[in-house]
Amino acid sequence: MANEVCFRNMDQDRPWLLEQYRSRGGYEVLARILTEKTPPESIINEVKLSGLRGRGGAGFPTGLKWSFISRNAPGQKYVVCNSDEGEPGTFKDRDVLRYNPHQLIEGMVIAGYAIGATCGYNYIRGEFWEPYERFEAALEEARAAGFLGRDLFGSGFDFELHSHLGAGAYICGEETALLESIEGKKGQPRYKPPFPAHYGLYGRPTIINNTESLASIPVILEKGGEWFKQLGVENSGGTKLFSISGNIKNPGVFEIPLGTPFSELLEMAGGMKNGSKIKAVIPGGSSAPIIPGEQMMKLTMDYDAIAKAGSMLGSGAVIVLDDSNCMVKVLERMSYFYYEESCGQCTPCREGTGWLYRVVHRIETGRGRPEDLALLDDMTTKIAGRTICALGDAAAMPVQGMLRHFRDEFKYHIAHKRCLVG
Amino acid sequence: MGFKNVPMSTVKPSENKETLFSAEVRTEIDKWIAKYPPEWRQSAVMAALMLVQQENGGHLTTELMDKVAAYLDMAPIAVYEVASFYSMFEHKPVGKHKICVCTNVSCMINGSDRIVEYLERKLDTKLGQSSEDGRYTLKEVECLGACGGAPMFQIGNRYYENLTPELIDSILDGLE
Numbered sequence: 001m002a003n004e005v006c007f008r009n010m011d012q013d014r015p016w017l018l019e020q021y022r023s024r025g026g027y028e029v030l031a032r033i034l035t036e037k038t039p040p041e042s043i044i045n046e047v048k049l050s051g052l053r054g055r056g057g058a059g060f061p062t063g064l065k066w067s068f069i070s071r072n073a074p075g076q077k078y079v080v081c082n083s084d085e086g087e088p089g090t091f092k093d094r095d096v097l098r099y100n101p102h103q104l105i106e107g108m109v110i111a112g113y114a115i116g117a118t119c120g121y122n123y124i125r126g127e128f129w130e131p132y133e134r135f136e137a138a139l140e141e142a143r144a145a146g147f148l149g150r151d152l153f154g155s156g157f158d159f160e161l162h163s164h165l166g167a168g169a170y171i172c173g174e175e176t177a178l179l180e181s182i183e184g185k186k187g188q189p190r191y192k193p194p195f196p197a198h199y200g201l202y203g204r205p206t207i208i209n210n211t212e213s214l215a216s217i218p219v220i221l222e223k224g225g226e227w228f229k230q231l232g233v234e235n236s237g238g239t240k241l242f243s244i245s246g247n248i249k250n251p252g253v254f255e256i257p258l259g260t261p262f263s264e265l266l267e268m269a270g271g272m273k274n275g276s277k278i279k280a281v282i283p284g285g286s287s288a289p290i291i292p293g294e295q296m297m298k299l300t301m302d303y304d305a306i307a308k309a310g311s312m313l314g315s316g317a318v319i320v321l322d323d324s325n326c327m328v329k330v331l332e333r334m335s336y337f338y339y340e341e342s343c344g345q346c347t348p349c350r351e352g353t354g355w356l357y358r359v360v361h362r363i364e365t366g367r368g369r370p371e372d373l374a375l376l377d378d379m380t381t382k383i384a385g386r387t388i389c390a391l392g393d394a395a396a397m398p399v400q401g402m403l404r405h406f407r408d409e410f411k412y413h414i415a416h417k418r419c420l421v422g
Numbered sequence: 423m424g425f426k427n428v429p430m431s432t433v434k435p436s437e438n439k440e441t442l443f444s445a446e447v448r449t450e451i452d453k454w455i456a457k458y459p460p461e462w463r464q465s466a467v468m469a470a471l472m473l474v475q476q477e478n479g480g481h482l483t484t485e486l487m488d489k490v491a492a493y494l495d496m497a498p499i500a501v502y503e504v505a506s507f508y509s510m511f512e513h514k515p516v517g518k519h520k521i522c523v524c525t526n527v528s529c530m531i532n533g534s535d536r537i538v539e540y541l542e543r544k545l546d547t548k549l550g551q552s553s554e555d556g557r558y559t560l561k562e563v564e565c566l567g568a569c570g571g572a573p574m575f576q577i578g579n580r581y582y583e584n585l586t587p588e589l590i591d592s593i594l595d596g597l598e
Contacts, residue, residue, distance in 0.1 A: 076459075088526045088565040121457075126472070126510050127522075127566050129579035162457040167468045168509030170564060184464030184496070186507040202459060245528040245569035252570045286527055286565075317569070319528055333530050337564055343507075 004231060005219045005239050006096050006103065006212055007255040016134050018141040021102040027147050029222045030106050033113060034155035040071060043114045047217065049225030051237020056082055056173065056210030057285060057315040058390075059303055068197035069205050071116040078201045079111045079120035080182070080208040083135075084166050084173040086125060087285035088337060089317030092241035092253045093211035097124065097131035100215060101138035105161060107217035109148065112159045115207055119160050122211075123178050126166040135163055170341035174389045175208045177343065188345045189389035210315075212241055233259030236302035236313075244269045246320035247276060258302040265301060266320065276322035280405070284314025286334050287394035289401025290327075311401065326419040327406040331398060332357070332364045338395035349392035352383035356399055363410060366417035373403060373410055436492040443489065447473055451493065463494045467504050470494060471511060480520060480559075481512040509563065517552040517559035519597055522576040525562050528569035537573045538562070540587050544594075558594075 009015040009024055021027070033043065048063030069077060081104065085093040096104060108120045124132045139161060142148045150158045164182050166172050172181045176190035179201045200206020216238065220228045229237035236258035242265060245251040249270025256265060262281070272278055278293035283301075289311040291299070299305050306313045321330065339353040356379060359372050380396035387393075403410065412420045440448065451470045458465035470490045475482050482505055491501040505511045512520075521541065525534045538549060541560055545553045552559040568574045571583025582593055 085567045086565060089528055089569050090565075091567045091569050094567050125567065126468075126508070127563075127576060130581065164457070164465075165469060165472070166508070167472060167511060168563075169507065181468070182458075182465055183462065184467040184494075184504065185500070186503050202462060243569060245572060246531055251528075251572070282527070319531075319569070321531060325531055330527060330531070333525070333527055337526060340564060 002239070002257075003255050005228070005255065006100060006215045006241055007253075008219065009100055009103075015099050016101055016138060018102060018138070018145060021100075025222065026102055026218075027106055027145075029218045030109055030147065031153050033110060033221070034153040034157055037155065040114045040116070043110065043221065046221060046225040047114075050220045050228040051225075051232065051235070052213060052216055052220060052228065053236070053303065054210055055212035055216070055240065055315070057087060057287075057312075059313065062209060062213050065197070065209070066111070066115055066207055068195065069115040069207060071114075073205060076119060076202075076204050077115055077117035078204055078206040079108050079115065079117045080175075080179065080196075080201060080206055081108055081120065081122040081211055081214050082173060082175060082178055082208055083122055083124040083128070083131070083211045084178055085128070085211070085315075086170040086173050087287065087315045087317055088334070089243060089245060089282060089285050089319045090315040091243045091245070092316065094128060094131050095253050096211050096215050096241070097128065098134050101135045102142065103218055104135075104211060104215040105138060105142050105148070107214035108161055109152070109159045110217050110221065111207060111209070111214060113157055115205070117207075118158045120162070121182055121201070122161065122163045123172070123182060124163055124165055125172075126168050132163060132165060139163070169343075170337075171343045171389075171391060174391065177389065178208065179206065186343070188343045189391075191388055231257045233257075233300070233302050233304075235304050240301070240313075240316050242301065242316045242318055244318040244320065246318075247273050247322035247324070248320050249273050256301070259300050259305075262299050262301055262318075263297050265318065266297075269320075272320070272322055276324065278320060279323040279325060280321045280327070282317075282319040282321070282398075283309075284312045285317040286319070286337065287390075287397055288312045288314045289397050290321075290405060291401075292405050293321075310404070324421060326364075326413075326421050327402055327409045328360065328364045328413045328419065331402045332360045334398045335360045335395070338391065342391060342395070346387040346392065348383045348386040349395065352379055352392065353395045355379055356383075356395060360399070363413050366413075368410075368414035368417075370414060372414060373407065376403060433491075433495060433497050435495045439493055442493050443474070444477075447477060448493075455494075464496050464500070467494055467496065467501060468508065471501070471505055475511060479518075480516040481514055515552075515556075518557050519577050519594075520559045520561055522561045522563040522566070523549075524564070524566045524568075524572070524574055524576075526565040526569075528565075529572040529574060532572040534573040537575070537585050537590070540590060544590070 052062045053059040172187040177187040181187040196206040281296040335357040339357040384396040454466035454469040491498040574583040
């Protein structure tokens with residue numbers, strides 16, 4: 001049941017080529033929609049039915065997002081793809097761009113037709129040069145074959161698609177920061193409302209979806225929303241790409257049905273490296289609160305199961321830690337990341353991320369004070385929910401997760417000025 | 423700037439744009455400009471900065487940023503804001519090869535500390551600095567989205583994954 005959607009072509013030689021994509025029926029869904037003039041509402045309904053939820057991390061239902069656009073509003077609308085993959089632990093969209101770029105292109109053209117947009121941008125993080133070149137080559141092939149440009153399939157529908165390269169900023173993965181960035185500005189998130197569906201890129205109605213979400217669209221429309229939904233479990237339709245890394249034998253990206261037991265995913269990734277013991281798992285990118293290994297081994301990989309365990313599925317980035325890891329050091333590194341990447345716009349995040357890092361750093365370096373843990377607890381509640389975007393929450397959540405599950409290790413560090421492990 | 427969706431520039435479009443950059447650089451920047459609505463030339467600012475940075479051997483100067491501003495009809499301050507916000511822009515000279523080492527969680531637990539240590543010793547420099555001969559700059563970066571190949575670094579446009587000291591030796595020996 002694996003490799004049904006975004007990775008359905010992974011058995012092919014050089015799967016990124018147009019001829020390979022066509023040999024598996026690529027662009028036929030688009031051709032059918034445009035020649036039959038499928039009503040856009042029925043496309044959106046099919047996507048809603050599929051249960052597809054935003055694969056970038058927020059998990060917002062994709063079909064619902066599309067339905068917020070008023071299709072008949074005059075003027076340009078935009079489809080924007082978020083390939084600014086940067087949540088630590090996540091490396092799946094890179095593979096979609098490298099190995100299945102045409103499915104993403106087809107998904108974006110279909111999205112454009114569904115919301116009445118004739119222009120799209122794919123925002124690719126600046127460091128992703130190889131994926132960018134792959135995607136550019138695919139765009140050229142698609143243009144030459146008449147799948148992008150004017151009057152597609154003689155339907156009168158035009159769609160042009162461009163890539164936009166980032167230049168290094170985690171915050172641009174936040175959708176409105178990404179739009180600001182395309183507009184040639186610092187990537188600082190906008191106040192919401194208005195949401196992008198009403199006031200997006202260049203002030204026009206815009207849908208912005210993750211790479212994996214958009215690349216799932218052609219398969220959903222080929223095989224049906226119900227088929228996709230049945231791949232997964234309640235509230236978590238479909239398969240999902242999981243990026244699994246850490247102290248494991250065979251890290252990589254695996255497409256598996258949502259609801260698959262974590263233990264099976266771990267087994268696919270070859271199990272623990274050197275037969276070490278699992279200590280904890282960060283189940284959805286570094287912003288997702290950590291879960292102890294024992295508990296994780298009993299969980300399934302879907303939105304509800306991970307949420308019930310007090311964390312989140314996020315981008316599907318699974319970082320597996322063995323018992324040689326000091327949790328203070330792991331948290332110190334994560335806190336440094338949010339401190340480094342805070343865009344500086346909101347005071348609680350700009351100042352708070354620095355405070356979090358400095359306090360965890362002093363514990364790690366043997367200068368921790370007994371009252372520091374209460375201080376950290378307090379600070380997280382003064383950052384989370386008090387900022388324009390979710391980066392503040394993302395900085396607070398890993399701290400809260402660590403102190404919930406590994407408080408004793410932090411206490412030991414403060415009392416003995418060294419790690420409990422190693 | 424919140425969500426004020428107008429091009430930020432109120433500057434008068436500069437004349438003689440062809441004198442600002444070489445024909446090759448202008449052709450490249452113009453390709454980016456053509457992707458965006460005509461009144462949004464500034465959308466090409468990141469691409470333009472990256473191109474001129476590359477032309478200049480890896481870093482930006484105030485003069486270059488001012489030229490980009492003139493070329494895109496932007497206020498210079500708007501270009502400085504962008505150039506100082508994104509981590510891939512450099513404001514001081516860098517070595518011929520900029521080695522960007524990821525030290526985020528997945529790389530860290532797979533030994534990025536040892537990779538950094540090895541590079542510092544081998545190149546006789548520190549993170550954030552350049553080797554004496556100006557050949558290498560060592561830079562610590564945040565997650566580059568290649569955690570499956572941890573530990574990893576980027577040199578130029580290329581990712582190098584599953585690093586070991588031996589592999590690093592052969593990678594550096596193979597560079598121009």
